[in-house]
Amino acid sequence: MMNNSKALNKIPLEEVSYQMPTHTLSLCLSLSLFWWINSNYSNPLLLSLGAASILLVLYIAHRMDVIDHESQPVHLSLKMSGYLLWLTKEIIVSNISVVKHIWLGNSSISPTLVTIDASQRTDLGKVIYANSITLTPGTVTVDLVGDRMTIHSLLKENIDTLKAGEMDRRVTELENRC
Amino acid sequence: MLTAATIAILVVMLLAIIRCVVGPTLYDRILAFNMFGTKTVLLISILGFLMGRPEFLDIALVYALINFISVIGVLRFSDSVEFKHSLQEQTSTKEGKQ
Amino acid sequence: MNLLLEIGSGLCLLLGCFLCLSGGVGILRFPDFFTRMHAVGVTDTLGAGMILIGLMLQNPAGLVLLKLMMILLFTLFINPTASHALAKAALRNNLQPVLDESSNQGGDKPSKL
Numbered sequence: 001m002m003n004n005s006k007a008l009n010k011i012p013l014e015e016v017s018y019q020m021p022t023h024t025l026s027l028c029l030s031l032s033l034f035w036w037i038n039s040n041y042s043n044p045l046l047l048s049l050g051a052a053s054i055l056l057v058l059y060i061a062h063r064m065d066v067i068d069h070e071s072q073p074v075h076l077s078l079k080m081s082g083y084l085l086w087l088t089k090e091i092i093v094s095n096i097s098v099v100k101h102i103w104l105g106n107s108s109i110s111p112t113l114v115t116i117d118a119s120q121r122t123d124l125g126k127v128i129y130a131n132s133i134t135l136t137p138g139t140v141t142v143d144l145v146g147d148r149m150t151i152h153s154l155l156k157e158n159i160d161t162l163k164a165g166e167m168d169r170r171v172t173e174l175e176n177r178c
Numbered sequence: 179m180l181t182a183a184t185i186a187i188l189v190v191m192l193l194a195i196i197r198c199v200v201g202p203t204l205y206d207r208i209l210a211f212n213m214f215g216t217k218t219v220l221l222i223s224i225l226g227f228l229m230g231r232p233e234f235l236d237i238a239l240v241y242a243l244i245n246f247i248s249v250i251g252v253l254r255f256s257d258s259v260e261f262k263h264s265l266q267e268q269t270s271t272k273e274g275k276q
Numbered sequence: 277m278n279l280l281l282e283i284g285s286g287l288c289l290l291l292g293c294f295l296c297l298s299g300g301v302g303i304l305r306f307p308d309f310f311t312r313m314h315a316v317g318v319t320d321t322l323g324a325g326m327i328l329i330g331l332m333l334q335n336p337a338g339l340v341l342l343k344l345m346m347i348l349l350f351t352l353f354i355n356p357t358a359s360h361a362l363a364k365a366a367l368r369n370n371l372q373p374v375l376d377e378s379s380n381q382g383g384d385k386p387s388k389l
Contacts, residue, residue, distance in 0.1 A: 034346075037339065037342045037346060038343075091321055091322060095322040098302075102298050102299075102306075103298065109311060112375065113310075113375060130360070131357070134317075135317075135356045136317075137317035139314075140310070140317070143364055152310045183293050183330075186293035187293070187327075189297065190299070190300035197303050197304055197312070205365070209309065212355075212358055213299070213303065213316045213319060216319065216320055220327050224331065232340045238347055239346060242351060242354065243354075245354075246354040246357070253362060256369070257365060262369075
């Protein structure tokens with residue numbers, strides 16, 4: 001627990017001691033929701049079985065020490081919706097461009113492999129950035145070592161858009177608001 | 179409309195299988211297999227609506243998860259030393275024959 | 277209202293089918309593994325999303341909607357991870373991508389892993 005809170009040196013001490021219950025609570029809530037959506041029976045036997053399995057999963061996750069700000073990014077959830085909307089718009093735009101180039105044929109594409117810098121501070125921010133790049137068709141993050149990402153793209157213009165840094169800026173903003 | 183969607187997805191699955199059979203490298207095959215799995219999830223969901231049996235969605239959900247695990251498992255295996263060794267042996271015997 | 281939902285769902289399904297078919301053509305047409313990965317990306321994000329949204333509009337109430345949303349969420353979380361793992365494994369095992377000559381400046385090439 002101490003190691004996890006050291007990574008969050010920005011947050012004052014009294015909040016750090018409150019950190020663990022928030023994440024456990026959020027994991028518990030999402031697990032209960034998952035059980036309820038998948039089973040949707042409300043007789044006592046099945047509900048108690050659900051409670052038992054949720055408790056078991058919580059215990060195992062606690063033993064594995066994976067309940068922290070990385071697996072349950074609750075501090076991001078407020079700002080996340082705006083970012084997701086922008087990402088959806090981005091995905092639609094790049095989908096149209098990739099589909100256009102599929103039908104135009106091989107001569108219209110210019111595959112490129114470059115290395116760019118990520119300006120995010122935490123691992124979580126870097127992972128969000130890399131996954132957003134991969135989720136957008138036309139660009140795939142091939143490798144991520146330290147601050148440098150290797151990116152393969154279908155078109156040269158995609159790399160130019162990435163280097164202009166709008167997505168990078170938005171992810172960094174998202175990360176800094178926590 | 180649902181029937182048309184089913185047919186379209188079956189066609190896409192056929193294209194993925196062609197790439198899976200033709201694919202020059204191992205990774206092309208894994209990629210085509212992954213796409214095939216994703217399309218199967220969609221097919222199962224559409225069939226659930228077509229037959230009026232929404233329980234099929236549970237199967238689709240489980241299939242999506244199993245598909246991911248299997249792709250990661252195959253990749254993990256392809257990283258193993260024994261696998262690389264056998265691949266090298268294969269290519270060296272091929273070169274020897276030529 | 278019902279007719280409107282029906283039309284919307286039909287349109288979404290049609291668009292999704294078109295995107296999936298384009299991806300299927302792309303996976304056969306593109307020259308090498310890394311470019312094929314982008315074609316699969318189209319079918320995995322917007323293609324699957326449009327078909328699932330079309331199905332959601334067929335039955336916009338109750339548990340079915342929640343389950344469809346869960347499938348969509350899992351698809352969007354799983355596919356980038358799988359394609360990243362695939363690309364990384366391919367590059368690590370010395371599968372060199374076919375690059376456009378004009379963009380091939382030596383300095384930008386990634387170091388050997």
